[in-house]
Each structure stands twice: as C-alpha cells, then as structure tokens.
Amino acid sequence: MSLAQFFDDFNNVSGCPTDCFGFIDEDNCLPDWISSHGTPRVGTANPFNGGGNSALQTTFLDAEGEGAIRLYDFQSGQTYMLSLANYTDPAGTDHDPVTLNLVLTNYMPHSVSAPNDCDAPLPNPPGPTQLIGQIHFAQTTPNWQFDTFCFTPQQNFTQLWIYPSVAPQDRNGNGGVIFTDNLGLEMCSEPKLSYQKQVIPAYPCPGDDLTLDWEICLDQDGCIGDGDLLLDITLLLPPYFSFAAGNGTAQITLAVGQCQTLSFPLHSDPQTPLLPLDFILEVKTDWGCNPDFTDRDTFSFNFSQSLPVADFTYELGAFRCGAREVCFTSLAQPAATIRTYF
Structure with a gap:
C-alpha cells in the first residue's frame, strides 16, 4: 500500500517572505521547513491544474544559491516515493544549465544569511548524505514539469535537502530561479x-x-x-x-x-x-x-485417467459414467457393475 506522509503545496501560508530578504521559517510561516543557505522563500508562481499560484523559490548564480530543508524522519530500509513539480525562470536571458538536487541528510543547521544576501555558498553537510534524485534544466523551462523518485534510505535521516547548483564549466553569470510545488512523499510497500x-x-x-x-x-x-x-x-x-x-x-x-x-x-x-x-x-x-x-x-x-484395474475376482473395465463417478464393469460372467465416486 502507499501511505501519504506529507504533501506541501505552499498555499494558504501567511507571513512568509516574498523576496530574498527573509527566511521561509521565520515566525513559523512554513512549518517543517528551514533554510540551509541563502534566503529561499514562498512566492507567486504560474498556476497549473492541481496547483495553486504560490511555490517554493530557490535562486542560483554561479557557485552560489539558496537551499531549503524539509524536516521528516526517513527510516532506513523503508521504500518511499517522492513527487514534485518544477519550472525555471531566468533573471534576464536564458539561465545557465542548472541541477536541482534532492539529498537526504542530518543535522544541517538553520542558516541565517545577511539581510541583503539572496545567494550564499553551498554549505558542507556535517554528516552522511544520500542523493535520491536530480533534475536537470539545460535552459529556461517556463512550463511545469513533474518528476517522481523512488528511494530507500541507507540509514535513518531527518532532512530532505533541496537546492540548485551550477557545474563549474557552466558558470557564465546567468542566474535564475527554480519554482517547486506539490512536493509529496509516500511510504511504499509491495503491491x-x-x-x-x-x-x-x-x-x-x-x-x-x-x-x-x-x-x-x-x-x-x-x-x-x-x-x-x-x-x-x-x-x-x-x-x-x-x-x-x-x-x-x-x-x-x-x-x-x-x-x-x-x-x-x-x-x-x-x-x-x-x-x-x-x-x-x-x-x-x-x-x-x-x-x-x-x-x-x-x-x-487432478484428472481421471488410467484408472487402475480393481483387484476383483473378475477383470473389470473402467469408464467414466458421470461427472463425479467412475464405473467398473465386469468383462466376464456374471456381469457386475461397481460405481465409485471421486
């Protein structure tokens, strides 16, 4: 069976920052979320069927960016399915190729960046991590795309870390924003x-x-x-x-x-x-x-075939005489018929 563990559509939240000068977890505007680096936020997004008009936003620019952490107790050996919707928007022209990373981790601290610092360097996790999925955007992707990842944690984790990154060879100063919505987690078992x-x-x-x-x-x-x-x-x-x-x-x-x-x-x-x-x-x-x-x-x-010859005084011939009957008829005199059921 599949058991829904959480589903975040980022709608009906209040008090969350709408620009890069605040934090998604400030004043508990987004329960179960914290910032890992930079200043991720909840802001206006393109609506789609099944989604609202707001989404989690994480920016990126060369070696810096923003990251958000969804808190949840992932159990070792349990299979999960993570689903999410994303699209990208450039700051000016087409953005550089970018990857949205989905990583399990522990103990990532709540980051508090400078008030005017939208992007920040990628922090080093303090402990083991497990990459469960990556979504690549070669250029601006203005339409929502939907992805699903199945994974089994190799140990217990307490955080799902979501952040964009640009490979060194692709850093040309063209940053952008990734919009993430309808983030859902299900716990899975065999059909x-x-x-x-x-x-x-x-x-x-x-x-x-x-x-x-x-x-x-x-x-x-x-x-x-x-x-x-x-x-x-x-x-x-x-x-x-x-x-x-x-x-x-x-x-x-x-x-x-x-x-x-x-x-x-x-x-x-x-x-x-x-x-x-x-x-x-x-x-x-x-x-x-x-x-x-x-x-x-x-x-x-079981079929009825090659029924054994009964050990009687007279040799008997067997034949089927009903749906659930076999008759044994004497092949010599005096004639005799024995009816048996099976």
Whole structure:
C-alpha cells in the first residue's frame, strides 16, 4: 500500500517572505521547513491544474544559491516515493544549465544569511548524505514539469535537502530561479494481490475442454503515481495443454479495491499423463516503486485417467459414467457393475 506522509503545496501560508530578504521559517510561516543557505522563500508562481499560484523559490548564480530543508524522519530500509513539480525562470536571458538536487541528510543547521544576501555558498553537510534524485534544466523551462523518485534510505535521516547548483564549466553569470510545488512523499510497500479460482468442469477427463477463471483483486498498490496498477498476465500451461481460443497473455489495469476476472479456455490432450499438473498464473508490473515486481499463483489440478484395474475376482473395465463417478464393469460372467465416486 502507499501511505501519504506529507504533501506541501505552499498555499494558504501567511507571513512568509516574498523576496530574498527573509527566511521561509521565520515566525513559523512554513512549518517543517528551514533554510540551509541563502534566503529561499514562498512566492507567486504560474498556476497549473492541481496547483495553486504560490511555490517554493530557490535562486542560483554561479557557485552560489539558496537551499531549503524539509524536516521528516526517513527510516532506513523503508521504500518511499517522492513527487514534485518544477519550472525555471531566468533573471534576464536564458539561465545557465542548472541541477536541482534532492539529498537526504542530518543535522544541517538553520542558516541565517545577511539581510541583503539572496545567494550564499553551498554549505558542507556535517554528516552522511544520500542523493535520491536530480533534475536537470539545460535552459529556461517556463512550463511545469513533474518528476517522481523512488528511494530507500541507507540509514535513518531527518532532512530532505533541496537546492540548485551550477557545474563549474557552466558558470557564465546567468542566474535564475527554480519554482517547486506539490512536493509529496509516500511510504511504499509491495503491491498486494489476491486471487480466486473457478474451474469448469470440476472433474474433467483427458481430452475434455475446460475453462480456468481467475479473479484478480488489487488489495493495495505499491506507490503507483496515478493510483492504478498495470498488470501483465501470463498463464503458464503444463504439458499436453493448449489454449482453445486466444492465448494466455493479457494486460489489465486495476485500481486499489478493484477486481477483474480473466477466463482461459483450454484443451487437454487425450494423452495427458497422470496428475496433479500445475497451472501457473504469473503477474508482472514494473510501475512505481516496485521495479520488476512478479507475483505467482499456482493451482494444482487432478484428472481421471488410467484408472487402475480393481483387484476383483473378475477383470473389470473402467469408464467414466458421470461427472463425479467412475464405473467398473465386469468383462466376464456374471456381469457386475461397481460405481465409485471421486
């Protein structure tokens, strides 16, 4: 399942600075945020569908810039999905190529820059860090772009550090601003699927046609961005079986709490050996925080074939006389019929 941990849209905040002469955490205008360097702020931004008209702003100019820290207790070994929207705006002409860095860290202090100092040098973290994502802007990007990163902390961290940087070879004095909005964090787990099987007929014989019906339900997702899970389904057949119609592959999309039934008409060869035989339903997805996730459901099936000759005084011939019956008929006199159920 995915559990939302936080979602920051930077709307409905008051008292935050709107220029580079203040701090985003001054007077607690933005709970759970502090400045790492420079003077990041909340300011007016281009609206978009699902977003408001304000966003976090961090500037950059050559080797200096601004940084902001989102406070949160990241747990070692837990998988998370971070999503955010960004665009850039130049101070004059096109800005220099810039990278927005997303870093886990601890103990970064709250920076208090000079009142007239928008940009400041990049500080050195006091302890271990883990880079979880980077977003590169080769030139001005006036439209919002949306990115998602899946990551697993290698140790416990308490801070998500967000800051722009310009590589030394790209520093030509053309600074700009990165706008960040709709910053969301989800805690992820493996997708959880459940199955229900129905087999028709219940007791087939070799050579019979039958249908395997699998109902697949998505009980929880695995941090899928749009809430849906795309599944690639493959039915793996035992020997001597073929598909009576179509094939054994399907692709379905399920949302959490939804079910879908897949039917597979099959034909069994008359020479099917003694069973049980295993039918395997294989489900794969590579979406979200669960790359190459695979789940398998196996169903063993028994057929009636090569029924043993009963140890009676008279030799008996076996044949199927009902859906759940086998009859043994005497091949000699006096005639006798023995009916057994299975």
